[in-house]
Structure formats: C-alpha cells, structure tokens
Amino acid sequence: MKITTNKGKTFDVNWAFGPTSASGSLMIELADNRPLSEISADFEGNRKIEKTNETKPGVTEVYEGFTELTIIQRNKNGSVLVKLEKPA
Numbered sequence: 001m002k003i004t005t006n007k008g009k010t011f012d013v014n015w016a017f018g019p020t021s022a023s024g025s026l027m028i029e030l031a032d033n034r035p036l037s038e039i040s041a042d043f044e045g046n047r048k049i050e051k052t053n054e055t056k057p058g059v060t061e062v063y064e065g066f067t068e069l070t071i072i073q074r075n076k077n078g079s080v081l082v083k084l085e086k087p088a
Contacts, residue, residue: 003028006048014079016051018063026066028082029075036072036080043082044069 004010011030018026026049032039044067051061063084071083 001053004050005046009042026063026084029079032080040072
C-alpha cells in the first residue's frame, strides 16, 4: 500500500484509513527510521493524500483537507503512527 502527498512524496505504508468515527481524523502507520521531526515535515500541511493498494489495482482513495498534524509517535515495533485532522 502506498500514499502520495500533494507535496509529491510517496511512502509505503502499513495502513491508512479515515476519517475515523471518534475524531474524524486520518490515521497512517508506516515504517520509517528517520527522526520524527523529518517525518512530520512530510505530512504537515498536505491538502491531499492519495492511497493506492497493489491488491486493488485501479482503486485510489483520496483524503482531502487533513492538514493539521496532531500526533506523531514511534511505536514499540519501530513503526511510526501519524494522525492528521482537518482544521476546525
């Protein structure tokens, strides 16, 4: 599964889904060993993120307006969790 940001960056991700029912946020988990500050710069301020999945060719999910980075954390397994929300 891959996501591509409107900044032109593409990332392999473990999963991405949204909007969540609890907060209406977009959640993304990816394997990335860079410092969190570098990863956050790639996600904050994106107007559009497109998700493609090689198991579903021709299907693209588009997430628009999730410009605010509210959580970024490194999980115990080394993956990175990114939570994005739409501005209020």
